[in-house]
Amino acid sequence: MPELVISDADFLRFRDHFYRKTGIHFEPGKRYYVDKRLQERMKALGYESFRDYFNHLRFDRDQELQALTNLMTVNETYFFREVYQLHCLVNSLMDEVAARKQPGERIRIWSMPCSSGEEPYSIAMMLLEEWANLSNWDVEILASDIDTAALDKARQGRYEQRAVHSVPTHYLQRYFTPDFNAGRKQYQLKDDIRDSVGFTRVNLNLPAEVRQMGRMDIIFCRNLLIYFDELSRRQAAERLYEVLRPGGFICLGHSESMSRISPLFRARKFPDALVYQK
Structure with a gap:
C-alpha cells in the first residue's frame, strides 16, 4: 500500500468534524499525533485516500467514530492521583453533602472521564477506609468515559505495577490480588470493589447523554x-451544572480553573483542596 497522505485541508476537515462530535479540539501541534492515528485506521480498513476514509467515518453510524475516538483519547492514569482531593472528599465534602440529605437518601458521585477505572476505584477505597459515616448512607459511585476500550479495561479491574505505585500498602493487600501473567506481575481488584462502581459510556459533548446520568452530588x-x-x-460546565444538585461539588484537575471557564460555580477552599460548588 502506498504512503497514506493527509493534507493540511484533510487535517482541518477531520479536526472540525471530530470537534463537533466530541468537543475535543486538536491544536496544530497535535498534527503528527492525529495523522498517525488516522493512518492507522485507514490501513486497518483498507482505505488508500483520506477522502474515502472520511466518507466512511461520516456515514458509519458512529461505529468508526467510536473506534477512532478510542485511539485518539489519552488514558494514562494511576490510582490515588491528586490524592489531596480524595482527602478533601472524605474529610469535608461527604459530611457537607450528607448534612443536606434526609435519612435514607442516596449520595451520588460521578467520575468522568474515568479512563481505565483507577479514579472511581480509588474513590471507593477511600470512602471505605476513611469516611466514618459510610455505613449510615447509601453511596452510589458512577463512572463514565467516551472510550469504550478503556471502559472494558475498567470493568476487568486488572492493572500493571505502574498503575498501583501510589496505592498504600494496606490498601494493596486488602483490595487487590497479585497475579503473574506472561511473567509480569499484575494486580486484580477484588470483586467487592469492582462491584461498587457502575461504568457507562457518556459523551460530555451530547447534553442528552449527560442528563441521562441523573442528578449528582459530587463530580470528579x-x-x-x-x-x-x-x-x-x-458548554461542558453548563451541562455539569445542570446535573449537579444544589450545593453539589465539582473537582477539577490541578491545572484547571472553573473560575476562568464559567461564573456558575463558586470556589470553595477546604483544608485539603480547592473545589467548586453549585
Whole structure:
C-alpha cells in the first residue's frame, strides 16, 4: 500500500468534524499525533485516500467514530492521583453533602472521564477506609468515559505495577490480588470493589447523554477540560451544572480553573483542596 497522505485541508476537515462530535479540539501541534492515528485506521480498513476514509467515518453510524475516538483519547492514569482531593472528599465534602440529605437518601458521585477505572476505584477505597459515616448512607459511585476500550479495561479491574505505585500498602493487600501473567506481575481488584462502581459510556459533548446520568452530588472531572476549546469548556460546565444538585461539588484537575471557564460555580477552599460548588 502506498504512503497514506493527509493534507493540511484533510487535517482541518477531520479536526472540525471530530470537534463537533466530541468537543475535543486538536491544536496544530497535535498534527503528527492525529495523522498517525488516522493512518492507522485507514490501513486497518483498507482505505488508500483520506477522502474515502472520511466518507466512511461520516456515514458509519458512529461505529468508526467510536473506534477512532478510542485511539485518539489519552488514558494514562494511576490510582490515588491528586490524592489531596480524595482527602478533601472524605474529610469535608461527604459530611457537607450528607448534612443536606434526609435519612435514607442516596449520595451520588460521578467520575468522568474515568479512563481505565483507577479514579472511581480509588474513590471507593477511600470512602471505605476513611469516611466514618459510610455505613449510615447509601453511596452510589458512577463512572463514565467516551472510550469504550478503556471502559472494558475498567470493568476487568486488572492493572500493571505502574498503575498501583501510589496505592498504600494496606490498601494493596486488602483490595487487590497479585497475579503473574506472561511473567509480569499484575494486580486484580477484588470483586467487592469492582462491584461498587457502575461504568457507562457518556459523551460530555451530547447534553442528552449527560442528563441521562441523573442528578449528582459530587463530580470528579479532572484533566478533561484542558482538551476542549473555550466554547466547549463553557458548554461542558453548563451541562455539569445542570446535573449537579444544589450545593453539589465539582473537582477539577490541578491545572484547571472553573473560575476562568464559567461564573456558575463558586470556589470553595477546604483544608485539603480547592473545589467548586453549585
